[in-house]
Amino acid sequence: MSWELGSLEYPDSFREARPYILERDYYACVKCDSEESPVVHHIDYNKQNSSIFNLCVLCHTCNAKAELEENRLAWPVELSAYTSRLDVVRRVLIGIHK
Ligand SMILES: [Zn+2]
Numbered sequence: 001m002s003w004e005l006g007s008l009e010y011p012d013s014f015r016e017a018r019p020y021i022l023e024r025d026y027y028a029c030v031k032c033d034s035e036e037s038p039v040v041h042h043i044d045y046n047k048q049n050s051s052i053f054n055l056c057v058l059c060h061t062c063n064a065k066a067e068l069e070e071n072r073l074a075w076p077v078e079l080s081a082y083t084s085r086l087d088v089v090r091r092v093l094i095g096i097h098k
Helices: 005-009 012-024 060-066 074-083 086-093
Strands: 039-042 055-058
Touching: 012 039, 012 055, 012 086, 039 060, 055 060, 055 074, 074 086
Parallel strands: none
Antiparallel strands: 039 055
16 A cells, blocks of 8 residues: 555546546647646546546636635536536547547
């Protein structure tokens, strides 16, 4: 058993999904299009939920904004509307490289 902090925080399913989400979202923030310091964000703030509908790319700045109390209701609605768009879902389902 590993005592590494990262391993405890994120499940393996997140490590597997992460590269697909980065490619799906073109390594760019889905909120502002910035390609600076892209991170894979958990839309419902639950780090155990690695569904492709719950993950999206945010830049470092937007990721910090997403954590603000005032954004915790509106942003999940907006971001999950993006991840459930058919063209976005299809990019993962058909295999991103095809
Ligand atoms: Zn951004």
